[in-house]
Amino acid sequence: MKTNKSNKAASPPPLMALSKIKNENLVKQKQLMIARKAAAVFVKKGYEKTTIRDIAKATGLAMGNLYDYIQKKEDILCLVFDLYHQVIEDSVRSPEITAIDDPVEQMHAIIRIGQRSVRQYRDEIMLMYRLSHLLPPAYLKRVMKRERRHIKQMETYIKNGVKKGAFKVKDPYFAASVIFILQSGLATRGWTFERKHSRKKTDNLMTDVITKSILG
Amino acid sequence: MKTNKSNKAASPPPLMALSKIKNENLVKQKQLMIARKAAAVFVKKGYEKTTIRDIAKATGLAMGNLYDYIQKKEDILCLVFDLYHQVIEDSVRSPEITAIDDPVEQMHAIIRIGQRSVRQYRDEIMLMYRLSHLLPPAYLKRVMKRERRHIKQMETYIKNGVKKGAFKVKDPYFAASVIFILQSGLATRGWTFERKHSRKKTDNLMTDVITKSILG
Amino acid sequence: MKTNKSNKAASPPPLMALSKIKNENLVKQKQLMIARKAAAVFVKKGYEKTTIRDIAKATGLAMGNLYDYIQKKEDILCLVFDLYHQVIEDSVRSPEITAIDDPVEQMHAIIRIGQRSVRQYRDEIMLMYRLSHLLPPAYLKRVMKRERRHIKQMETYIKNGVKKGAFKVKDPYFAASVIFILQSGLATRGWTFERKHSRKKTDNLMTDVITKSILG
Amino acid sequence: MKTNKSNKAASPPPLMALSKIKNENLVKQKQLMIARKAAAVFVKKGYEKTTIRDIAKATGLAMGNLYDYIQKKEDILCLVFDLYHQVIEDSVRSPEITAIDDPVEQMHAIIRIGQRSVRQYRDEIMLMYRLSHLLPPAYLKRVMKRERRHIKQMETYIKNGVKKGAFKVKDPYFAASVIFILQSGLATRGWTFERKHSRKKTDNLMTDVITKSILG
DNA sequence: CATGAATGAGTGTTCATTCAT
DNA sequence: AATGAATGAACACTCATTCAT
Known part of the structure; x- marks a missing residue:
């Protein structure tokens, strides 16, 4: 084991870099929220049967706004x-x-x-x-x-x-x-x-x- | 376990009964072929991304004919x-x-x-x-x-x-x-x-x- | 009124002439049967929702044979x-x-x-x-x-x-x-x-x- | 007859409630337009022979957008x-x-x-x-x-x-x-x-x- | 930052018709 | 004469993604 003594595993840098939103904290916070809500929907309906509309509804974000935090489904x-x-x-x-x-x-x-x-x-x-x-x-x-x-x-x-x-x-x-x-x-x-x-x-x-x- | 001494597991009757084809042997033979070819395509592309057209091409059947052997994807x-x-x-x-x-x-x-x-x-x-x-x-x-x-x-x-x-x-x-x-x-x-x-x-x-x- | 004294109205010649079947009586008899059975199906399901298969089943004719007595639906x-x-x-x-x-x-x-x-x-x-x-x-x-x-x-x-x-x-x-x-x-x-x-x-x-x- | 003295007959609420569009006025206005244009097409081609694409073209709406105002044909x-x-x-x-x-x-x-x-x-x-x-x-x-x-x-x-x-x-x-x-x-x-x-x-x-x- | 109406290519599925047997 | 498997164009409908406001 290298010397990563923290009990948090080093989280790799997020792949989806460029959201159009500037405020970085807001981005992280909303992405977390999206992940949580989306997971619940995916569990219930399955990924492929879940539409972006579903995610938008579940997260309370407008569809366009949702796309400010992600690039693709x-x-x-x-x-x-x-x-x-x-x-x-x-x-x-x-x-x-x-x-x-x-x-x-x-x-x-x-x-x-x-x-x-x-x-x-x-x-x-x-x-x-x-x-x-x-x-x-x-x-x-x-x-x-x-x-x-x-x-x-x-x-x-x-x-x-x-x-x-x-x-x-x-x-x-x-x-x-x-x-x-x-x-x-x-x-x-x-x-x-x-x-x-x-x-x-x-x-x-x-x-x-x-x-x-x-x-x- | 009853006395099913055969080494073939008793295969339960297929759920999808009514194909439009009347020749029963043909149905079984083609369904087997479809399963084999389709499995290969599913493995490569995933089920949801595989279209009926893909299956038709892989099996060599016309789309309509494929649907003579199944009811739904x-x-x-x-x-x-x-x-x-x-x-x-x-x-x-x-x-x-x-x-x-x-x-x-x-x-x-x-x-x-x-x-x-x-x-x-x-x-x-x-x-x-x-x-x-x-x-x-x-x-x-x-x-x-x-x-x-x-x-x-x-x-x-x-x-x-x-x-x-x-x-x-x-x-x-x-x-x-x-x-x-x-x-x-x-x-x-x-x-x-x-x-x-x-x-x-x-x-x-x-x-x-x-x-x-x-x-x- | 012309002098059509018969109580049968003169039936106009059927439009669909050339069936592939030679025996004229057979043609007429089967066409009549087709009309009767088909009418019942049309009444129940509607014309557009009735398939040729339905008609074939209702008349007891094989699809190809049905097409020996008609040209199109x-x-x-x-x-x-x-x-x-x-x-x-x-x-x-x-x-x-x-x-x-x-x-x-x-x-x-x-x-x-x-x-x-x-x-x-x-x-x-x-x-x-x-x-x-x-x-x-x-x-x-x-x-x-x-x-x-x-x-x-x-x-x-x-x-x-x-x-x-x-x-x-x-x-x-x-x-x-x-x-x-x-x-x-x-x-x-x-x-x-x-x-x-x-x-x-x-x-x-x-x-x-x-x-x-x-x-x- | 109750005392409905208005000369407008009370129009029953439309059965097809949930369009995907949220602006209610827009929905009513476009649905009216759709009805008018569609009627003309139906008259000319018949309902069953009219495709959704025909309606889309006639109304000037994109197909998907048309489906925002209706659920089914x-x-x-x-x-x-x-x-x-x-x-x-x-x-x-x-x-x-x-x-x-x-x-x-x-x-x-x-x-x-x-x-x-x-x-x-x-x-x-x-x-x-x-x-x-x-x-x-x-x-x-x-x-x-x-x-x-x-x-x-x-x-x-x-x-x-x-x-x-x-x-x-x-x-x-x-x-x-x-x-x-x-x-x-x-x-x-x-x-x-x-x-x-x-x-x-x-x-x-x-x-x-x-x-x-x-x-x- | 947020909104949601608009786009259109792509999907599963049906069915009139043909033709080898 | 009769059979029914095969064909494939055409249809209704969906949905990720964009963009004007």
């Missing part, structure tokens, strides 16, 4: 990805986690917080899952880089645990990936589990699999 | 799901698997064949993941039922291994789900692994995780 | 007009009428039979009413000529009654037209009357208006 | 009905009529004005006759209600004349209906009369039939 998608990636990423760097020293305790916290985020943002995560292929290629690269960074962050925690003798893992990167996939699976395939077990039970079972099996 | 999606679900489902009931008696050997075969299918149909599987929410609700139910059947099939193999003392698994359904998710993850997140390891290595690591960790 | 319309014009026209020349000598009695018969036909073929009459503008111009002319002939036939009966001193009518053609319109009105606007009176009452009132008022 | 038909029903309805409540006290004079005015409207809007009236069955059922009901209101308005005038001893009519509603049908007949079957007599002559003959015969 696609940009709204990017804004949504920006927002929720940040949210997810932040969760894994939260003080709730970094403050813990004991690797096992820490991993439990990571899993617990991960499960909490997954449950809270399940819709948004599934949205991103489904829509990533609609992103402009340049932006898609960024998204994937971000995801790798996320996995590497987890890898770091695991390596740390290995060093301290808490885990026995041959390939920490692979383990981190598996954990990541299992947690994504909770978002996208939650219903598979929850037909049999309660959420709590599911979470416990998953925690067991990760701590006992994956991390030895 | 949506139906093509269903045809694609029908086709590749069948393919995936068949793979887990293949004689290559059912012929094996030793549970460990059998599980290895399951995993190996699963990995092979996942690699062969990665694009189509990802397509189905992304597009399932576009299915008509009635059809979506069928798809989910099918997926559960798939997981239960795996559960059966696991239970069998437990009975024979080969596996130690408290909750075979949960284990089956985890295996399913991990294999799906290979399809949808394969790139995550393959940045670090070769396919072969990845497969071996995954096999290890499943056999040693999940199944004890 | 329009021709079916003409066949329908041919059939029901004949029916209506015949009614006013029926022996039930021509056999009566007393002009007043005769007029009562005309009205009664007119009302009966109107009630029996209301749907078909309204159909013809609504669709006449879709006829090919040449055929439309024939239709209008036929209608005038119908009115003139009535005019002849009126003139006869005037000559015999039974009616006092200045302008028999005008009177005939008014009668024709009132009877058409019964077909197209029947509901207007029948909200207030029974069919029988309506018929009696109408008969009164015609005999007492129009014909003095 | 059908709605244009409704707009046309709305417009010309209003026109017809207003004519029978015009001060030219209501200002007259003497029932005979008044009836003459009604007939004269009716004939004038019928001649002026013959094409539009015929259009409405032919196309009423294409209206959405809910709207058709309104149209029929409106027509009954029209007839009842005439009934009121007749009853008034009866009360004042000017007419001898047993069934004023029936008489009103007959008058209505005769005047409609002038629109739809005018050519029947006008082959023999001038318009003026025809009008006079018709006036005679109505005043002398129908109203005694």
Whole structure:
């Protein structure tokens, strides 16, 4: 890990540079609002079936005005990805986690917080899952880089645990990936589990699999 | 599981009944062809950006004739799901698997064949993941039922291994789900692994995780 | 009136000459059947919303075979007009009428039979009413000529009654037209009357208006 | 009749509420324009053969913009009905009529004005006759209600004349209906009369039939 | 900065008609 | 004579984007 000690992941510079609006703060604030409202609409209707009119109505902006903050419909998608990636990423760097020293305790916290985020943002995560292929290629690269960074962050925690003798893992990167996939699976395939077990039970079972099996 | 000993999963009757064509064989044959060709186009362009004209060109059918075999664009999606679900489902009931008696050997075969299918149909599987929410609700139910059947099939193999003392698994359904998710993850997140390891290595690591960790 | 003493109005030669079928009787018989079945479908669905497929199904003919008896969809319309014009026209020349000598009695018969036909073929009459503008111009002319002939036939009966001193009518053609319109009105606007009176009452009132008022 | 003393018939609220345009006045003004221009095109080409592009061209609106004022092609038909029903309805409540006290004079005015409207809007009236069955059922009901209101308005005038001893009519509603049908007949079957007599002559003959015969 | 009316290319879908069998 | 699969032009309708106010 480089020396990015902040618990905020460095947010990459927004792709859509030139809005016609000069006031930069206003732009950021409105773009955030747009992302939030748009995400809700996308979740309900799907991206392709959501019209710019829908977004305008949901955000309370006039259509022309909306276009002062974006250049194309696609940009709204990017804004949504920006927002929720940040949210997810932040969760894994939260003080709730970094403050813990004991690797096992820490991993439990990571899993617990991960499960909490997954449950809270399940819709948004599934949205991103489904829509990533609609992103402009340049932006898609960024998204994937971000995801790798996320996995590497987890890898770091695991390596740390290995060093301290808490885990026995041959390939920490692979383990981190598996954990990541299992947690994504909770978002996208939650219903598979929850037909049999309660959420709590599911979470416990998953925690067991990760701590006992994956991390030895 | 009833005594469906055939290695072909019972294919549910196609939802889209009334094509305007009277020759039933022709209908089945062309629908299969449409599914295959359409899937390729969907993979390349995405469902929503694929026009009926694209499908017509890809299938070599005139637009009007294409509509003799379907009722709506949506139906093509269903045809694609029908086709590749069948393919995936068949793979887990293949004689290559059912012929094996030793549970460990059998599980290895399951995993190996699963990995092979996942690699062969990665694009189509990802397509189905992304597009399932576009299915008509009635059809979506069928798809989910099918997926559960798939997981239960795996559960059966696991239970069998437990009975024979080969596996130690408290909750075979949960284990089956985890295996399913991990294999799906290979399809949808394969790139995550393959940045670090070769396919072969990845497969071996995954096999290890499943056999040693999940199944004890 | 020329000397067309037959009670069958001379049917003009069918416009659509060349069917590919050689057997003339077969052609006529099938065309009649087509007209009858098609009329029913047109009544139910409207001409424009009725497809050739619908007609084929209704007639029991294969689409290609149907086209052996017509040249274009329009021709079916003409066949329908041919059939029901004949029916209506015949009614006013029926022996039930021509056999009566007393002009007043005769007029009562005309009205009664007119009302009966109107009630029996209301749907078909309204159909013809609504669709006449879709006829090919040449055929439309024939239709209008036929209608005038119908009115003139009535005019002849009126003139006869005037000559015999039974009616006092200045302008028999005008009177005939008014009668024709009132009877058409019964077909197209029947509901207007029948909200207030029974069919029988309506018929009696109408008969009164015609005999007492129009014909003095 | 309540105390609706205005000479404008209360126009029922338009069924097609939500246009995408927010400026209400603009909507009304353009819808009126659309109705007028569309009616002309429908008269020339028939409703079904008129394409939305035709209407767009005729109105000078872009296709998309046209759809800001309507929801479906059908709605244009409704707009046309709305417009010309209003026109017809207003004519029978015009001060030219209501200002007259003497029932005979008044009836003459009604007939004269009716004939004038019928001649002026013959094409539009015929259009409405032919196309009423294409209206959405809910709207058709309104149209029929409106027509009954029209007839009842005439009934009121007749009853008034009866009360004042000017007419001898047993069934004023029936008489009103007959008058209505005769005047409609002038629109739809005018050519029947006008082959023999001038318009003026025809009008006079018709006036005679109505005043002398129908109203005694 | 904000508004919302206007643009028009593009989409899914239908259907009269033909023609090989 | 009869069949029904194939053709493709044409239609109603949508929606991202612009721009005058």
